[in-house]
Amino acid sequence: MEEKVGYLTLSTGDVLEGVWLGSSVTAEGEMVFNTAMTGYQEVMTDPSYAGQIVTMTYPLIGNYGFNDIDSESIKPSLSGLIISNPCYTPDHYQSNYSIVEMIEKYNIPTLYGVDTRALTRIIREQGEVYGKITENKENFPEKDTVATNVVQRVSVTEIKSFKTKKQAFSAPHVVVMDFGFKHSIMHSLLDLGCDVSVVPFDTTFEQIQALDPDGILLSNGPGNPKSLSHLASNIKQIADHYPTLGICLGHQLVALAYGATTKRLPYGHRGSNHPVKDLITGNVLITSQNHGYVVDMDSVEEKDWQVSHINVNDKSVEGLIHRTKNVMTVQFHPEAHPGPIDTHNIFVNFTKQLVAKGEKQHA
Numbered sequence: 001m002e003e004k005v006g007y008l009t010l011s012t013g014d015v016l017e018g019v020w021l022g023s024s025v026t027a028e029g030e031m032v033f034n035t036a037m038t039g040y041q042e043v044m045t046d047p048s049y050a051g052q053i054v055t056m057t058y059p060l061i062g063n064y065g066f067n068d069i070d071s072e073s074i075k076p077s078l079s080g081l082i083i084s085n086p087c088y089t090p091d092h093y094q095s096n097y098s099i100v101e102m103i104e105k106y107n108i109p110t111l112y113g114v115d116t117r118a119l120t121r122i123i124r125e126q127g128e129v130y131g132k133i134t135e136n137k138e139n140f141p142e143k144d145t146v147a148t149n150v151v152q153r154v155s156v157t158e159i160k161s162f163k164t165k166k167q168a169f170s171a172p173h174v175v176v177m178d179f180g181f182k183h184s185i186m187h188s189l190l191d192l193g194c195d196v197s198v199v200p201f202d203t204t205f206e207q208i209q210a211l212d213p214d215g216i217l218l219s220n221g222p223g224n225p226k227s228l229s230h231l232a233s234n235i236k237q238i239a240d241h242y243p244t245l246g247i248c249l250g251h252q253l254v255a256l257a258y259g260a261t262t263k264r265l266p267y268g269h270r271g272s273n274h275p276v277k278d279l280i281t282g283n284v285l286i287t288s289q290n291h292g293y294v295v296d297m298d299s300v301e302e303k304d305w306q307v308s309h310i311n312v313n314d315k316s317v318e319g320l321i322h323r324t325k326n327v328m329t330v331q332f333h334p335e336a337h338p339g340p341i342d343t344h345n346i347f348v349n350f351t352k353q354l355v356a357k358g359e360k361q362h363a
Protein backbone atom coordinates (compact mmCIF):
# COMPACT_ATOMS: atom_id res chain seq x y z
CA MET A 1 0.00 0.00 0.00
CA GLU A 2 1.36 3.40 -0.95
CA GLU A 3 1.94 5.71 2.00
CA LYS A 4 0.85 9.32 1.77
CA VAL A 5 2.33 11.82 4.21
CA GLY A 6 -0.03 14.13 6.09
CA TYR A 7 0.42 16.72 8.82
CA LEU A 8 -1.10 17.65 12.11
CA THR A 9 -0.59 21.38 12.55
CA LEU A 10 -1.30 22.86 15.97
CA SER A 11 -2.38 26.22 17.32
CA THR A 12 0.87 26.14 19.33
CA GLY A 13 2.84 26.39 16.08
CA ASP A 14 3.99 22.75 16.26
CA VAL A 15 3.75 20.48 13.22
CA LEU A 16 3.74 16.68 13.50
CA GLU A 17 4.09 14.35 10.57
CA GLY A 18 2.05 11.24 9.99
CA VAL A 19 0.62 9.00 7.30
CA TRP A 20 -2.98 9.12 6.10
CA LEU A 21 -5.11 6.17 7.02
CA GLY A 22 -8.00 5.88 4.61
CA SER A 23 -8.51 8.76 2.22
CA SER A 24 -6.94 12.13 2.92
CA VAL A 25 -9.81 13.94 4.61
CA THR A 26 -8.84 17.19 6.29
CA ALA A 27 -10.25 18.17 9.66
CA GLU A 28 -9.99 20.75 12.37
CA GLY A 29 -10.82 20.55 16.06
CA GLU A 30 -9.80 20.73 19.69
CA MET A 31 -6.94 18.34 20.47
CA VAL A 32 -7.62 15.81 23.23
CA PHE A 33 -5.94 12.59 24.28
CA ASN A 34 -7.36 9.36 25.68
CA THR A 35 -5.13 7.07 27.73
CA ALA A 36 -7.23 3.87 27.61
CA MET A 37 -5.22 0.85 26.52
CA THR A 38 -8.30 -0.82 25.05
CA GLY A 39 -11.73 0.45 24.06
CA TYR A 40 -10.86 2.35 20.89
CA GLN A 41 -14.19 1.32 19.32
CA GLU A 42 -16.16 2.84 22.22
CA VAL A 43 -13.97 5.95 22.15
CA MET A 44 -14.38 6.38 18.38
CA THR A 45 -18.17 6.14 18.66
CA ASP A 46 -18.66 8.22 21.85
CA PRO A 47 -20.66 11.30 20.71
CA SER A 48 -18.96 13.42 23.41
CA TYR A 49 -15.95 13.64 21.08
CA ALA A 50 -17.89 15.61 18.45
CA GLY A 51 -15.75 18.53 17.33
CA GLN A 52 -12.53 17.04 18.72
CA ILE A 53 -9.46 15.34 17.27
CA VAL A 54 -8.72 12.36 19.52
CA THR A 55 -5.19 11.11 20.12
CA MET A 56 -4.93 7.58 21.46
CA THR A 57 -1.86 7.43 23.71
CA TYR A 58 -1.70 3.64 23.68
CA PRO A 59 0.49 2.81 20.69
CA LEU A 60 -1.23 -0.23 19.16
CA ILE A 61 -4.78 0.46 18.02
CA GLY A 62 -7.04 -2.00 16.22
CA ASN A 63 -5.54 -5.33 17.32
CA TYR A 64 -8.87 -6.90 18.31
CA GLY A 65 -10.84 -5.32 15.46
CA PHE A 66 -14.21 -3.61 15.43
CA ASN A 67 -17.47 -5.46 16.12
CA ASP A 68 -21.23 -5.02 15.80
CA ILE A 69 -21.77 -4.95 19.58
CA ASP A 70 -19.66 -2.30 21.23
CA SER A 71 -20.37 0.93 19.34
CA GLU A 72 -21.67 3.73 21.55
CA SER A 73 -23.62 5.45 18.75
CA ILE A 74 -24.80 4.75 15.23
CA LYS A 75 -21.76 6.43 13.69
CA PRO A 76 -18.60 8.18 14.87
CA SER A 77 -18.89 11.93 15.55
CA LEU A 78 -15.29 12.76 16.38
CA SER A 79 -13.55 15.25 14.05
CA GLY A 80 -10.37 13.25 13.61
CA LEU A 81 -8.16 10.51 14.99
CA ILE A 82 -4.42 10.38 15.66
CA ILE A 83 -2.78 7.04 16.33
CA SER A 84 0.66 5.61 16.44
CA ASN A 85 0.41 2.09 15.14
CA PRO A 86 -2.76 0.74 13.44
CA CYS A 87 -3.35 -3.00 13.25
CA TYR A 88 -4.43 -4.21 9.82
CA THR A 89 -4.89 -7.83 10.83
CA PRO A 90 -7.15 -7.95 13.91
CA ASP A 91 -7.73 -11.13 15.78
CA HIS A 92 -10.81 -11.60 17.98
CA TYR A 93 -13.75 -14.00 17.77
CA GLN A 94 -16.25 -11.12 17.73
CA SER A 95 -14.38 -8.89 15.29
CA ASN A 96 -16.26 -8.11 12.07
CA TYR A 97 -14.10 -5.35 10.61
CA SER A 98 -10.63 -3.92 10.90
CA ILE A 99 -10.19 -0.41 12.24
CA VAL A 100 -8.94 0.62 8.81
CA GLU A 101 -12.21 -0.53 7.24
CA MET A 102 -14.17 1.53 9.79
CA ILE A 103 -12.05 4.62 9.22
CA GLU A 104 -12.67 4.27 5.47
CA LYS A 105 -16.37 3.51 5.88
CA TYR A 106 -17.01 6.61 7.99
CA ASN A 107 -14.39 8.79 6.29
CA ILE A 108 -12.76 9.64 9.61
CA PRO A 109 -9.82 11.99 9.08
CA THR A 110 -6.96 9.90 10.50
CA LEU A 111 -3.19 10.08 10.67
CA TYR A 112 -1.02 7.26 11.95
CA GLY A 113 2.68 7.02 12.64
CA VAL A 114 2.41 10.29 14.56
CA ASP A 115 4.64 10.73 17.62
CA THR A 116 1.68 10.53 20.01
CA ARG A 117 3.95 10.84 23.07
CA ALA A 118 5.29 14.18 21.89
CA LEU A 119 1.78 15.30 20.93
CA THR A 120 0.37 14.36 24.34
CA ARG A 121 3.13 16.31 26.07
CA ILE A 122 2.26 19.38 24.00
CA ILE A 123 -1.43 19.09 24.96
CA ARG A 124 -0.58 18.52 28.64
CA GLU A 125 1.77 21.49 28.73
CA GLN A 126 -0.19 23.95 26.59
CA GLY A 127 -3.71 23.05 27.70
CA GLU A 128 -6.16 24.33 25.13
CA VAL A 129 -4.72 23.22 21.79
CA TYR A 130 -6.44 23.17 18.41
CA GLY A 131 -5.28 21.08 15.51
CA LYS A 132 -5.70 20.59 11.81
CA ILE A 133 -5.18 17.36 9.89
CA THR A 134 -3.96 18.59 6.53
CA GLU A 135 -1.87 17.91 3.43
CA ASN A 136 -0.20 21.28 3.80
CA LYS A 137 2.13 21.82 6.73
CA GLU A 138 1.84 25.59 6.38
CA ASN A 139 -1.89 25.38 6.96
CA PHE A 140 -2.62 26.04 10.65
CA PRO A 141 -5.94 25.74 12.48
CA GLU A 142 -7.92 28.86 13.16
CA LYS A 143 -7.21 29.55 16.79
CA ASP A 144 -10.10 28.91 19.14
CA THR A 145 -12.22 27.09 16.65
CA VAL A 146 -14.39 25.60 19.35
CA ALA A 147 -17.03 23.59 17.57
CA THR A 148 -20.47 25.10 18.04
CA ASN A 149 -23.88 23.45 18.05
CA VAL A 150 -22.26 20.10 18.69
CA VAL A 151 -25.08 18.81 20.86
CA GLN A 152 -27.63 19.60 18.13
CA ARG A 153 -25.47 17.56 15.75
CA VAL A 154 -25.54 14.39 17.86
CA SER A 155 -28.90 14.45 19.70
CA VAL A 156 -31.92 12.51 18.42
CA THR A 157 -34.48 14.69 16.68
CA GLU A 158 -37.49 12.63 17.70
CA ILE A 159 -38.45 10.45 20.66
CA LYS A 160 -37.21 6.87 20.52
CA SER A 161 -38.67 4.30 22.90
CA PHE A 162 -37.19 1.01 24.09
CA LYS A 163 -38.77 -1.72 26.23
CA THR A 164 -36.78 -3.68 28.76
CA LYS A 165 -36.50 -7.42 28.16
CA LYS A 166 -36.64 -8.01 31.92
CA GLN A 167 -40.04 -8.89 33.44
CA ALA A 168 -42.30 -6.44 31.66
CA PHE A 169 -45.06 -5.67 34.18
CA SER A 170 -44.77 -2.23 35.76
CA ALA A 171 -41.28 -1.44 34.51
CA PRO A 172 -40.17 2.06 35.60
CA HIS A 173 -40.02 4.49 32.70
CA VAL A 174 -36.83 6.55 32.40
CA VAL A 175 -36.62 9.48 30.01
CA VAL A 176 -33.06 9.98 28.77
CA MET A 177 -32.45 13.57 27.70
CA ASP A 178 -30.06 13.04 24.82
CA PHE A 179 -27.17 15.49 24.72
CA GLY A 180 -25.16 12.85 22.82
CA PHE A 181 -25.90 9.73 24.85
CA LYS A 182 -23.72 6.65 24.83
CA HIS A 183 -25.74 3.54 24.00
CA SER A 184 -24.36 1.71 27.02
CA ILE A 185 -26.19 4.18 29.29
CA MET A 186 -29.44 3.03 27.73
CA HIS A 187 -28.37 -0.63 27.94
CA SER A 188 -27.57 -0.22 31.64
CA LEU A 189 -31.12 1.05 32.27
CA LEU A 190 -32.77 -1.63 30.10
CA ASP A 191 -30.72 -4.37 31.79
CA LEU A 192 -31.91 -3.13 35.19
CA GLY A 193 -35.54 -3.51 34.11
CA CYS A 194 -36.44 0.04 33.01
CA ASP A 195 -38.25 1.09 29.87
CA VAL A 196 -36.40 3.96 28.21
CA SER A 197 -37.49 6.90 26.06
CA VAL A 198 -34.64 8.86 24.50
CA VAL A 199 -35.73 12.44 23.82
CA PRO A 200 -34.11 15.44 22.07
CA PHE A 201 -31.86 17.55 24.31
CA ASP A 202 -34.21 20.56 24.22
CA THR A 203 -37.41 18.69 25.12
CA THR A 204 -39.46 20.90 27.43
CA PHE A 205 -40.72 20.09 30.91
CA GLU A 206 -44.29 19.97 29.59
CA GLN A 207 -43.34 17.55 26.78
CA ILE A 208 -41.57 15.36 29.32
CA GLN A 209 -44.58 15.46 31.65
CA ALA A 210 -46.68 14.16 28.77
CA LEU A 211 -44.44 11.07 28.66
CA ASP A 212 -45.21 10.40 32.34
CA PRO A 213 -41.72 9.27 33.36
CA ASP A 214 -40.70 7.80 36.71
CA GLY A 215 -37.17 9.19 36.44
CA ILE A 216 -34.95 11.36 34.24
CA LEU A 217 -31.41 10.75 33.08
CA LEU A 218 -29.45 13.66 31.62
CA SER A 219 -26.83 12.16 29.35
CA ASN A 220 -23.22 12.84 28.49
CA GLY A 221 -22.47 14.98 25.46
CA PRO A 222 -19.96 17.15 23.63
CA GLY A 223 -18.90 20.77 24.02
CA ASN A 224 -18.79 23.41 26.69
CA PRO A 225 -21.72 23.01 29.11
CA LYS A 226 -22.09 26.80 29.27
CA SER A 227 -23.11 26.82 25.60
CA LEU A 228 -26.39 25.23 26.77
CA SER A 229 -27.09 27.73 29.55
CA HIS A 230 -30.32 28.78 27.79
CA LEU A 231 -31.70 25.35 28.85
CA ALA A 232 -30.96 25.91 32.56
CA SER A 233 -34.45 26.82 33.75
CA ASN A 234 -36.01 23.91 31.84
CA ILE A 235 -33.45 21.49 33.32
CA LYS A 236 -34.05 22.83 36.84
CA GLN A 237 -37.80 22.45 36.46
CA ILE A 238 -37.35 18.84 35.32
CA ALA A 239 -34.88 17.93 38.08
CA ASP A 240 -37.05 19.65 40.72
CA HIS A 241 -39.94 17.44 39.68
CA TYR A 242 -38.53 13.95 38.96
CA PRO A 243 -35.87 11.65 40.43
CA THR A 244 -32.89 12.66 38.29
CA LEU A 245 -29.47 11.27 37.47
CA GLY A 246 -26.98 13.36 35.49
CA ILE A 247 -23.93 11.85 33.81
CA CYS A 248 -20.92 13.92 32.68
CA LEU A 249 -22.39 16.77 30.57
CA GLY A 250 -25.71 15.99 32.28
CA HIS A 251 -23.99 16.46 35.68
CA GLN A 252 -22.50 19.78 34.57
CA LEU A 253 -25.84 21.01 33.21
CA VAL A 254 -27.69 20.18 36.43
CA ALA A 255 -25.00 22.00 38.44
CA LEU A 256 -25.30 25.05 36.16
CA ALA A 257 -29.10 24.94 36.38
CA TYR A 258 -28.91 25.16 40.19
CA GLY A 259 -26.49 28.10 40.12
CA ALA A 260 -23.01 26.50 40.25
CA THR A 261 -20.40 27.28 37.60
CA THR A 262 -18.21 25.11 35.40
CA LYS A 263 -14.61 25.65 34.33
CA ARG A 264 -12.15 24.11 31.93
CA LEU A 265 -9.67 21.55 33.16
CA PRO A 266 -6.07 22.15 32.06
CA TYR A 267 -6.13 19.19 29.64
CA GLY A 268 -9.13 17.03 30.55
CA HIS A 269 -9.66 13.56 31.95
CA ARG A 270 -10.01 10.96 29.21
CA GLY A 271 -9.25 7.34 29.91
CA SER A 272 -10.44 4.28 31.75
CA ASN A 273 -8.51 4.31 35.03
CA HIS A 274 -9.25 7.61 36.75
CA PRO A 275 -9.41 7.14 40.54
CA VAL A 276 -12.42 8.72 42.24
CA LYS A 277 -13.14 8.81 45.96
CA ASP A 278 -16.68 8.16 47.12
CA LEU A 279 -16.86 10.55 50.07
CA ILE A 280 -19.83 8.73 51.57
CA THR A 281 -18.28 5.25 51.78
CA GLY A 282 -14.63 6.29 51.72
CA ASN A 283 -13.98 3.83 48.88
CA VAL A 284 -11.79 4.68 45.91
CA LEU A 285 -13.28 3.58 42.60
CA ILE A 286 -11.56 3.29 39.26
CA THR A 287 -13.66 5.09 36.68
CA SER A 288 -14.06 5.68 32.99
CA GLN A 289 -13.84 9.37 32.09
CA ASN A 290 -14.12 11.73 29.17
CA HIS A 291 -14.45 15.37 30.03
CA GLY A 292 -12.71 18.70 29.54
CA TYR A 293 -14.84 20.74 31.95
CA VAL A 294 -15.69 20.34 35.63
CA VAL A 295 -18.05 21.86 38.14
CA ASP A 296 -16.12 24.47 40.10
CA MET A 297 -15.88 23.24 43.70
CA ASP A 298 -16.02 26.79 45.07
CA SER A 299 -19.32 27.43 43.32
CA VAL A 300 -21.16 24.45 44.85
CA GLU A 301 -23.77 25.73 47.30
CA GLU A 302 -23.05 23.64 50.41
CA LYS A 303 -26.44 24.10 51.98
CA ASP A 304 -28.12 22.52 48.94
CA TRP A 305 -25.53 20.04 47.67
CA GLN A 306 -23.28 17.40 49.10
CA VAL A 307 -20.14 16.68 47.07
CA SER A 308 -20.39 12.88 46.91
CA HIS A 309 -17.27 12.10 44.86
CA ILE A 310 -13.94 13.78 44.16
CA ASN A 311 -11.13 12.99 41.76
CA VAL A 312 -8.18 11.54 43.66
CA ASN A 313 -5.58 13.12 41.37
CA ASP A 314 -6.74 16.74 41.19
CA LYS A 315 -9.52 16.82 43.82
CA SER A 316 -12.05 18.11 41.30
CA VAL A 317 -15.79 17.52 41.77
CA GLU A 318 -16.85 14.07 40.52
CA GLY A 319 -20.33 13.78 41.98
CA LEU A 320 -23.13 15.75 43.64
CA ILE A 321 -26.18 14.80 45.66
CA HIS A 322 -28.93 17.31 46.36
CA ARG A 323 -29.71 17.55 50.07
CA THR A 324 -33.49 17.82 49.71
CA LYS A 325 -34.39 16.84 46.14
CA ASN A 326 -34.01 13.46 44.52
CA VAL A 327 -31.13 14.54 42.25
CA MET A 328 -27.76 12.92 41.90
CA THR A 329 -25.07 13.60 39.32
CA VAL A 330 -21.68 12.14 38.42
CA GLN A 331 -18.85 13.46 36.29
CA PHE A 332 -17.48 9.99 35.52
CA HIS A 333 -19.13 7.26 33.45
CA PRO A 334 -20.93 4.57 35.50
CA GLU A 335 -21.81 2.83 32.22
CA ALA A 336 -18.05 2.29 31.67
CA HIS A 337 -17.48 1.21 28.04
CA PRO A 338 -14.59 1.40 27.93
CA GLY A 339 -13.41 0.85 31.45
CA PRO A 340 -14.18 -0.85 34.73
CA ILE A 341 -17.66 -1.22 36.21
CA ASP A 342 -16.71 -0.15 39.76
CA THR A 343 -19.45 2.52 39.70
CA HIS A 344 -22.30 0.42 38.26
CA ASN A 345 -24.11 0.90 41.59
CA ILE A 346 -24.96 4.45 40.54
CA PHE A 347 -27.46 2.88 38.09
CA VAL A 348 -28.59 0.23 40.56
CA ASN A 349 -29.38 2.85 43.23
CA PHE A 350 -31.03 5.21 40.76
CA THR A 351 -33.32 2.58 39.25
CA LYS A 352 -34.13 0.83 42.54
CA GLN A 353 -35.81 3.91 43.94
CA LEU A 354 -37.96 4.57 40.87
CA VAL A 355 -41.50 3.61 41.61
CA ALA A 356 -42.97 2.11 38.50
CA LYS A 357 -46.26 3.52 37.36
CA GLY A 358 -47.93 0.14 37.67
CA GLU A 359 -46.78 -0.19 41.27
CA LYS A 360 -48.01 3.33 42.04
CA GLN A 361 -51.43 2.38 40.73
CA HIS A 362 -51.54 -0.91 42.60
CA ALA A 363 -50.18 0.47 45.86
Ligand SMILES: NC(=O)CC[C@H](N)C(=O)O
Pocket residue numbers: 048219220221222223224225247248249250290291292293294
Ligand atom coordinates in the same frame (compact mmCIF):
# COMPACT_ATOMS: atom_id res chain seq x y z
N1 LIG B 1 -18.54 13.02 28.21
C1 LIG B 1 -19.15 14.18 28.46
O1 LIG B 1 -20.35 14.26 28.71
C2 LIG B 1 -18.30 15.41 28.35
C3 LIG B 1 -18.91 16.66 28.91
C4 LIG B 1 -18.29 17.94 28.38
N2 LIG B 1 -18.42 18.00 26.95
C5 LIG B 1 -16.84 18.02 28.79
O2 LIG B 1 -15.98 17.83 27.98
O3 LIG B 1 -16.56 18.25 29.94
